[in-house]
Amino acid sequence: xxxxxxxxxxxxxxxxxAGLAAVVLGISVLLGRYPGPSLTPLSAIENDALARxxxxxxxxxxxxxxxxxxxxxxxxxxxxxxxxxxPLVDAGFLGVSQxxxxxxxxxxxxxxxxxxxxxxxxxxxxxxGLGLSYALASRIRAGDDILRLVLAGIVVGAFYxxxxxxxxxxxxxxxxxxxxxxxxxxxxxxxxxxxxxEMLPVTLLGLxxxxxxxxRLNLLAMKDETAFSMGASPGKxxxxxxxxxxxxxxxxxxxAGQIAWVGLIVPHICRRFVGSEMRVLLPxxxxxxxxxxxxxxxLARTFLSGEIPLGILTSLxxxxxxxxxxxxxxxxxxx
Amino acid sequence: xxxxxGIWFSYNGKSDSVLCDVNLVLPPGTVSALVGPNGSxxxxxxxxxxxxxxxKEGEIRISDRPIALLPGRERSRLVGHVAPDEPAVLDLEVRxxxxxxxxxxxxxxxxxxxxxxxxxxxxxxVVDLLAKSAKPVRTLSTxxxxxxxxxxxxxxxxxxxxxDEPTSHLDLANTRRVxxxxxxxxxxxxxxxxxxxxxxxxxxxxxxxxxxxxGRVAASGTxxxxxxxxxxxxxxGVEIDVRTIDGRPFxxxxx
Numbered sequence: 259x260x261x262x263x264x265x266x267x268x269x270x271x272x273x274x275x276a277g278l279a280a281v282v283l284g285i286s287v288l289l290g291r292y293p294g295p296s297l298t299p300l301s302a303i304e305n306d307a308l309a310r311x312x313x314x315x316x317x318x319x320x321x322x323x324x325x326x327x328x329x330x331x332x333x334x335x336x337x338x339x340x341x342x343x344x345p346l347v348d349a350g351f352l353g354v355s356q357x358x359x360x361x362x363x364x365x366x367x368x369x370x371x372x373x374x375x376x377x378x379x380x381x382x383x384x385x386x387g388l389g390l391s392y393a394l395a396s397r398i399r400a401g402d403d404i405l406r407l408v409l410a411g412i413v414v415g416a417f418y419x420x421x422x423x424x425x426x427x428x429x430x431x432x433x434x435x436x437x438x439x440x441x442x443x444x445x446x447x448x449x450x451x452x453x454x455x456e457m458l459p460v461t462l463l464g465l466x467x468x469x470x471x472x473x474r475l476n477l478l479a480m481k482d483e484t485a486f487s488m489g490a491s492p493g494k495x496x497x498x499x500x501x502x503x504x505x506x507x508x509x510x511x512x513x514a515g516q517i518a519w520v521g522l523i524v525p526h527i528c529r530r531f532v533g534s535e536m537r538v539l540l541p542x543x544x545x546x547x548x549x550x551x552x553x554x555x556x557l558a559r560t561f562l563s564g565e566i567p568l569g570i571l572t573s574l575x576x577x578x579x580x581x582x583x584x585x586x587x588x589x590x591x592x593x
Numbered sequence: 594x595x596x597x598x599g600i601w602f603s604y605n606g607k608s609d610s611v612l613c614d615v616n617l618v619l620p621p622g623t624v625s626a627l628v629g630p631n632g633s634x635x636x637x638x639x640x641x642x643x644x645x646x647x648x649k650e651g652e653i654r655i656s657d658r659p660i661a662l663l664p665g666r667e668r669s670r671l672v673g674h675v676a677p678d679e680p681a682v683l684d685l686e687v688r689x690x691x692x693x694x695x696x697x698x699x700x701x702x703x704x705x706x707x708x709x710x711x712x713x714x715x716x717x718x719v720v721d722l723l724a725k726s727a728k729p730v731r732t733l734s735t736x737x738x739x740x741x742x743x744x745x746x747x748x749x750x751x752x753x754x755x756x757d758e759p760t761s762h763l764d765l766a767n768t769r770r771v772x773x774x775x776x777x778x779x780x781x782x783x784x785x786x787x788x789x790x791x792x793x794x795x796x797x798x799x800x801x802x803x804x805x806x807x808g809r810v811a812a813s814g815t816x817x818x819x820x821x822x823x824x825x826x827x828x829x830g831v832e833i834d835v836r837t838i839d840g841r842p843f844x845x846x847x848x
Contacts, residue, residue, distance in 0.1 A: 264686075264727065473703025476685065476693055481676045483645045488749065489669035489697040535689045537703070 268538045271531050275545040279325070282549050286321045286556050287313060291563070319451040324555040324568075325548035326454070326461045327446070327514050328524075330506035332547020333468050335521025336528070336540055337503045341478040341496050342404055348521030352407065353387030353414030354504050355518075358511040360418040361386075363425035363438045371437050373448075377512035383418070384508035388500060390414045403482060403493065444515035444569025446555055453513050464506035465544060471499060472540040517551065517569050519576025524550055526583055550575075595619040595642070595753060595784065599651035602637060602808075611637045612808045615651070619801070621752070624775060624785045626795035628819075629805035630829055635788040638805070639755050642786060643674050655753060669697035673751035675742045677758040687733070687741050688726040691716055694748030716747035720774055736767025743774055754778065756787040760794050772798050792844045796820050804828055816841055 288297045292312055302309040335348040342351065361383030362376045369375035394410035395403070422438075429435040468475075474495060477485040482492040511517070528542040554571040600615040612634045619625050627635040640646040641653060644660040653660045655671055663671070673694070685693075694716065695709040717723045720740040725733065730741055739759060746754055759775075760768045775785055775798055789795050795802050795816065802819040804812040806828045812819045820842035825833045832847040 264688075470702065473699070474696070476689075477696060480693075481679055483640060483643065484674060484676050484679055486645050486665075487643055487669060487672065487674035487746075487755075488693065489665040491665060533689070534685050 268532045272538060272541050272545070275542060275549070279545050279549050282552055283321060283325060286324075286552050287317050289556050289560055290317060291560060295560070315451065319454045320446050320449050320555065320559075321552060322454045323446050323449045323457060323513065324552045326457055327510040327517060328520055328547040328549070328551025329465060329544040330461050330510045330547075331517060331520040331551070332524035332528075332543040333465055333540060334503035334507045335547075336525040336536070336543040337468060337475060337499055338521070339525055340475050340536060340539075341499060342408065343479050344408070345526065346522070348519075351415075352391040352411035352500070352504075353418050354384045354507055355511065355516060356415040356418035356422065357383035357385075357387030358508060359442055359516060360421045360425070362441050362512075362515070363422050363429070366434050366437045366441065367425050367429050371434070376441065380512040381508040384504060384511060387411075387414055387418065388504045392497070403496075440567070441515045442569070443567035444517045444572070445558065445565065445567045446514050447559070447565050449513065457509050457513055460509045461506050464502045467502050468499065468540060469544075471495070472536040475499065475536040475540075515569060518573045519580070520547055520551055520572050523576040523579050523583075527579065530583075594621060594656065595786075596654045597642075597651065598654075600638075600641060600648045600653065601650040602634075602641060602646065602648050610649075610808055612641070612648075615808075615810055617803065617810065617813065619784060619786060621784050622779060622782045623800040624779050624787070624798050625801040625803060626799035627786065627788045627803050627805060628790075628792055628795050629811075631790075632807075633805040633828075634808040635805055636757055639674075639757055639786065639788055642753070643672055643755055644668055645674075666697050669749065669751070671751055672753045672755065673746035673749045674755045675739075675746050675757065675759060677761055679738075679742050684729040684731040686727055686729055687722055688713060688717065690730050690741055691722075691726075691744045691748050694745040694750075697749060712750060713748050716744040719747055719777055720744045721770070734767075736763045736770065739763060739767070739771060740774070743771065747778070751783075753784045753786065756785065758789060759787055760789060760791070768794065792820055792825060796841050796843060820844060 285297070290298060290312070292298070293302055293306060293309055298309055298313065303313060331348075338347045338351050339345050358380040361379030361381070365372065365375035365379035369379075391407060391410040391414045394413060395406040398406040398409055400406065400409070426435060426438055429438055474490060477488055477490045478492055478496050478499075485492040507521075524547040525539065525543045528539055528546055532538040532542045551568070551572065554575060555568055558566045558568045558571050595618070597615055597617040600612055601610055602612040603610045615638065627638055629635055637646065641648055642660070644663065647661055660668065660672070692705065692709070692713050695705060695712060696703070698709060699705060714723070717726050720743055722737065722740055722744060725737065730738060733741060743756070743759070759771050763771065772794070775787070778785060792802075799816060801813065802816055803810060804819050804824060811828050812824050820835055822833050822835050825835070825844060834845040834847060835842045836845065837843070
C-alpha cells in the first residue's frame, strides 16, 4: 500500500466520522421524553409549540454543548498525550481537573453556589494548575522538561485534591456538600443557549488553533533537541498548545463539571482507525469526542425518567472501552 | 565549512567547564568522529554544533554564518541531528516518522508536495527500509529504528548531519549498515559529525578523528595520526594495542 493510498483511506474514515457526527447531532436534537419517550416526530415540531420551544431553547443548546465539550476534551487529550509522550494522560493532567474541582468547591462553599462564581472559580483554578505546574517544574532539578512537568503536575494535582477535601469537610452537609458532589459528577442539565454562546468563542478558537498547528505537534513527541533540529522551539510551542488545550478544557469543565475519561479514551480509539499522525488523529478525535459525549448525554437525559449524571456515564463507557482495548492489546504506545 | 573558534561551555549554575577552548575546522563532504571517554564533552559539542546549546564564549560558523543567529527554519535546513534513542512512544508508521524530516521544507499548515514525498522515498531507499515503510516504528528492531532516525534526518536534507552514538546498541550487521549509509552520504557531499565510544568505528569511517579529554581537544587528525597507543593510553588511562588493517589503525584494550 502506498502513502497516497493510506492517506486516502484515512481521509475517507474522517469523512465517515463527520457524516456520523451529523447524523448523531440530528437524532439527538429530536431525541427526548416529550411528547413521547422517543424521537420527536417532525410533525410535532410544526404543530406543537411546546415541542418546538423545547427543541430550540433546551435541546439544541444542550446538544451543541455536549458536542463542543466532547470535541474539546478529546482534542485536548490527544494534544496532552502527544506532547507528554505518554498515552495515559489527558487534559486533567497538570492539576487542571483537580484545580477546576477545587475552584468550584470554593465557590460553592464561599460564594453560596453562584453559577458565575462556580464557572469562574473552576476555570481560574484550572489555569492556575497549569501555571503552578510550570513554575514548580522549573525548580525541580531531576530529569528532562517532560519528566519535571509530570512530577510537578502530580504534586499540584495532589495539593488541589487535598484542598477540595478541606472544602468538603467544611461544607454545610445539608446543602453545600451535595452540591460539590453533584458538580463533581458532571452534567449538562442546566445548559442554556447563553452558556453555549459563552463556550463557543474559546472552544472554536482553541480547536482552530490546535488544528492549524497539528502538523507540528508530532515534533513535540520527540526529544526536545530532535524537535529543535527540525526547526521547532519545543519549549515555547509546547507551552502555547498546552495553554490552548487547558483553555478549552477549563471552559468545558466550568460549564459541565468533571467529565472523566473522554480525553483519555477517545484518542486511543481514533489511533486504532487513523493512526497516530496528528494531522489525522486530531480531527478524528474532535469528531469522535463530540459523538461520544453526545451519545452519553443522550443516554443521560433519556434512559431514565430522571437525569443520570453525565460524568458517571462517560466513566462507565470509558472504562469499558479502555478495558476492551487493553485486553485486545490495542492501546498503542503501551508495551 | 564548519568553524569552531575558542569555544567554552559550562552548564547553568555550574562553574566547571564542560568544554574548554575548542578550536576546529571541519571541511565539507567529510566525516569527523568525536571520540573520548564518558563525560569528555562529545555530546555537548554536538549540541553546540546543532545550536541547541549556546557557548559561553566563542563562535560556531556554518557556511560562514553564525549558527546561534540563524532562524529555526533556516538552521534546520542546514543542520540535521540524530539522537541515540529517539522515543517512539506514540507510534507513527515508519513513513510518517521519516516524513517529519520534511518539516523545515513545508509551508503554512504543513502541506506536503511531490518533492517531499520523493525525498522521503529516497531516504527510505538509502537506508533500505522501503519494505517496512508502513510498519509502526515501535515494531522495528533497535538497528532498524536507528536507520529510520537516520532516514528522517536524510529527508531533512541538511548540509551538516550530526549523529550522537549512531552505532551504540547495534550488532555487527546493523553497525555495518549504518556505516555504509554514512559512506553514501559522504559521497553525496554531506558533512557528517558523529560521536562514538568506539575508536574502531571512528577509524573505519572517519576522515578526521577529534579526541576529547575533559572538554579539551587532546588530538585531532587522520585516524593514523590520532589512533595511537600513546595518545589513547593517555586519554583513557589504560594500556592499548594498536594494529593496522588495510592501512587503518584498530584498537585492542589490554586486560
